[in-house]
Amino acid sequence: MALIVKKFGGSSVRDAERVMNVASIVTDEYKKGNDVIVVVSAQGDTTDDLIEKAKEINPNGPSRREMDMLLASGEQISIALLAMAIETLGCPVISLLGWQAGFNTDSHHGFARIKNVNPERMRAELAKKNIIIVAGFQGLNKYDDLTTLGRGGSDTSAVAIAASLKADRCQIYTDVDGVYTADPRKVPNAVKMNEITYDEMLELATLGAQVLNNRSVEMAKKYNVELEVLSSLERKPGTVVKEKVKMEKTLIRGVAKDTNVSRISVVGLEDTPGVAFKIFNKLAQQKINIDIILQSVGRNNTKDITFTTSKDRGDDAVAAIESMKDVLEYSSLTVDNNCAKVSIVGAGMESNPGVAAKMFEALYDANINIQMIATSEIKVSVLIDADYADKAVRAVHDKLVD
């Protein structure tokens, strides 16, 4: 007998038919003799509808505390409906709100962090052989006020439950049937992987693969929770995310692109110590996250520093550097918002230097110019013109994945 945690997103429970479908997946698992805890998000567009209602009353944005009170009702509706659906299939079931399931969070309304999960009530319900339906995305702070966890919060709720009860597996049901080596809508040859490591998944999630929320993967890695990404519409195995995976033929696990990139170049800096420190210390003070950094030798004993940040912080970064004009000499400052980062991810890469070379070859064959290069132990990223991003992903993918 195993304990399985299953998480279903909003589109999986968007109407009565989909709710019944989820109920049937859940009761099939229960009838195998397993304990089942289910985490659900709000139905389909419920959250957007509630946000719309709030905007109608306060277009300038209501307090986050009341927003949490409002939004938490969405999951309350979906847990009750799913429990009712499971009742019709004749299995014992009980729905629990976040606080009833023991979710204690900090007080950052709108993006609260889980402090701990007190599994007492869930244990008692499992002992009664109840299927448990838990409202994802929500918890309670120390003042007894409702909080929500922010985007992807339901994934995190599911992993937190799996961790606190040492579940055998945490299954994240989505619209896709697993994690692919690239976006299958863009890359026809994309391959579904059977297994992938936490670190690979984290790199892919950060790079915008949008299958799993980053925080949930981090938490799964920390507590060694075995994750599975699978489809709620097809009954077949998905992709398992865990610490170590069997080596497969292909060295890389994914090709991802990220077009939310600004490239800022500071040209003609004085070539003295402390210049890089001044720039990045200033940016850190302003909470501007930097991704790739490249420093090169410029003309006449100067140097150039180029770095990337997310598009929404590009202007802030430029302003920050301009504000240092009196302590920092440079000849020009440029920002480019039309660039994309294309990355390959794979745990086996570090022991196989040929992989990066193959990536560069693929781009050369496709006549795509590389602006910047960054590497980590399990990742190679290149910065290119955004107009060629999809073409680059296809070229790199077809060269490296067979």
Place this chain on the structure above:
Amino acid sequence: MALIVKKFGGSSVRDAERVMNVASIVTDEYKKGNDVIVVVSAQGDTTDDLIEKAKEINPNGPSRREMDMLLASGEQISIALLAMAIETLGCPVISLLGWQAGFNTDSHHGFARIKNVNPERMRAELAKKNIIIVAGFQGLNKYDDLTTLGRGGSDTSAVAIAASLKADRCQIYTDVDGVYTADPRKVPNAVKMNEITYDEMLELATLGAQVLNNRSVEMAKKYNVELEVLSSLERKPGTVVKEKVKMEKTLIRGVAKDTNVSRISVVGLEDTPGVAFKIFNKLAQQKINIDIILQSVGRNNTKDITFTTSKDRGDDAVAAIESMKDVLEYSSLTVDNNCAKVSIVGAGMESNPGVAAKMFEALYDANINIQMIATSEIKVSVLIDADYADKAVRAVHDKLVD
């Protein structure tokens, strides 16, 4: 400085405009320097929409526990929206769910009774000068499960808060501007009363005046909470319900009709002791509530017993009596579902026997036959043909109220 509890029903907060209207009533009170606690119901059709969703999934009726989980979300939405509206008007405000406001109930899901209200959190929020918005209709049982109070529950929530915090007044906002001597849609001469006693209000509520829920009036009487029924659309005083009221010119406080009546006649019963006991004991066992009872002498040393019950139990009452055929001799058993009870209510009536006579005179003048008569200290009821109910109400009203 006073503490005022205000309750707004679902139609008072049905859309953003109405929510803003309520916010303005509430902040006006607060700006006078008063402490304000507001109880709201779910918006407009929310509850019906949620019931519809549940029926789609389980047409045979889901468990009451999950139904409560579902329905309680309706008030959660409306308290958050009202709090947001009050924020835009610049007053400090906090919304509280039933359990956060301290509502402890028994475990009768769907029609739970309030066991107590722990006002600790509300006191703390008042001390911070917050306007408090409380979700009506809901509480928590001893297992930490959400419960709902059933029809009219939000009125009861408001009175319970007023009682637990010894509020100066509990205002129930509705679509009408107070309690009238008769239904103003049916009786053009109906008069709005400034004051009315709890007992009078209870008789009127029972008789179907539908302004206030009975349980809430009973609780107000028990804890001596001064109620006011008033309109959320017009800013003017309503009707105050309290223990003792100043005598007004008119002796009666209301004329009401009730057409949910079955009249059952058992004719030709043996005239021996115990016959009435046998009949009403049997009906009591079957939980059939009896209203008026009339016993009269019949022909040939027999007696007739006639009584009324609600229409939905009329057939059950007949079946119960028929099942006693071997121990109870009678010549005929008839049921009449086309009758109406018309009643006048007024605390001053017992010391003024002329009132009943005037009522009978009014009916005689209108050529309406009286089938049965029943009186209590503050009420006279007559049973008549349902076809003449509205005519009877008008005739009696115009004779007794000037």
